[in-house]
Amino acid sequence: MNTLKVKSYEHSYDIYIEKKLRFKAGDQLNKEYSQIAIVTDEHVSQLYLEDVKQSIDQKCKSFIIPSGEQSKSLTKYEEIQKYLLNNNFDRHSAIIALGGGVVGDLAGFVAATYMRGIDFIQVPTTLLAHDSSVGGKVGINLLDTKNILGSFYPPQAVIYDTEMLQSLNEQELRSGFAEMVKHGFIFNVDLLNELKGINTIDPSHPLFDQWLIKSLSVKKHFVEQDEHEGNIRRFLNFGHTLGHAIESTKSHVTHGECVMYGMLFAIYLSDCINDKDEKLFNEELVNWVKNLGFPLNLINISDISTVSDKMLNDKKNSNQFINFVLLNDLGEPFVSPFSIEKIEEHLKAFLDLKALKGV
């Protein structure tokens, strides 16, 4: 089996990657727990809950939440905590998060704070969750602000059955694929070039699991060196500054679609700063992204002020400056602060680019 070991502050944990792993998820638990609660959502529970449950020969309950971002709430957090308490979950119990990012973030924050922390195992079911399930960031939303309440709480293990990715639709695949591309841009140029060779995101591609492992290795690299995001972990925000802002104002677009758009802008911005002859932002890149189905019309001129307000309110920014992760070159990220006025100028110019308008 493909295994990556991630070192974290308090313990190391393994990421297991293999097709059909859900049928033997129980084998990867290396402890006897007093009880286990599988937290999952309505959609995933219908597809995979029984498979996972049957693989576990320990005392096991399940808690099903509505699918979607609105479940990352304090209300849902409280509900699960009461469920654990009423069902006598003790310090030697564990939570399995079976699902995408919403399930992982919510269930992880519950695990992080129930009795000051019980064991927590991630079983990601989406492509995007290959990214979010590693690194220990867990949390919920409050007053429309994403992940404002949370902890750094690494899982005990990540059990990743890549066969489950085949049930995702194209938009969901794009959402996770953007993070793989990001890992290529900021660290692994070989991965980036391999990904650039495909025209369709197909998890059954014979090399797909290997690309995923390369992508996970980049995430591992950054979180091992800077778990609490004081320094280089910030590079993982490449594309996310603008991406998050768009995501919070638009529905019907996925995280990864917004991040891909944000990366294009960050690459464009890098060119403006670097002033080198060879540009990172070029037609070939835009066409590839477009062919994969990523929308390139996420915002227009009239959205600029809303989006820049959102960027200013992001918890990663302070005062009147917005920190952007840019590239010196492929695989060479750095952080640069911009005034809000400067960013609005650059955004206007970016929206005016022929390549982006599909001309």
Next chain:
Amino acid sequence: MNTLKVKSYEHSYDIYIEKKLRFKAGDQLNKEYSQIAIVTDEHVSQLYLEDVKQSIDQKCKSFIIPSGEQSKSLTKYEEIQKYLLNNNFDRHSAIIALGGGVVGDLAGFVAATYMRGIDFIQVPTTLLAHDSSVGGKVGINLLDTKNILGSFYPPQAVIYDTEMLQSLNEQELRSGFAEMVKHGFIFNVDLLNELKGINTIDPSHPLFDQWLIKSLSVKKHFVEQDEHEGNIRRFLNFGHTLGHAIESTKSHVTHGECVMYGMLFAIYLSDCINDKDEKLFNEELVNWVKNLGFPLNLINISDISTVSDKMLNDKKNSNQFINFVLLNDLGEPFVSPFSIEKIEEHLKAFLDLKALKGV
């Protein structure tokens, strides 16, 4: 100034102990924060909020909660989080907990989880909080279960103005004094003997600050070696197994009064197990405790089943066994599991003791 440095997983922090320290609390903050929120309660705010506020020459707001245990709720937690968010507190802001254990536990849990953790400074105002402010345990209650939601989140500093202890009433002083006595029993027999020399708990006693420092040093010793309570930190629960159970069923008695009673029982139980000639539980001990005003009639025979149920539900116990911290000898704690039946038997015999009945 008296200073103790406590090493914790992620950072070391200082405990500053001195009379009138509240007037220069700001000097002990060794960072420039974007904003500071002082969380305090209605009672303490009237006495000391202005002093502390004036000592801080940084941007500073305050949030006042009702006094008492009922403030350790998810509702109050949410209120403070919304306050921080609405007032644009960012990652570089801090929370000061000015008050006793309730304020420290609640404000600490808020700080631990706002934006995955902002700085947190403890300014304890009670004798009991000399204990709770060190060691990083923060949390709130849910469904009448104490501290069921929480984190390990060490403060950046503990600023302890022991002059503030002089505004406490006798019962509040007893509450904190019991923890000092506990630290004597489990680790520092010299401290125990010094404390046994007094007949009244008086924070203006010339040696009082030194006793407090000795008490804090014991706490420091245990939490440094076992921050997350996997091992010897459990010894700090001496007297707490029965104490917590009584506390959760009785009003009008303080934490420390219950712990003192729990310690007497644990000492009695130690004698039963040790079977040595020289008994740790003796009339001299009971008389000293009684003279200090500690109630010795906290439960009677009819309370036994309620209290043993509570002990079973404690998050520190599992299955049908209750873990008790006992003493091999003064300063030599160990943990021993008891069946519920055995404990009920011992409790009956304990309640029947002449010394306890005040005969």
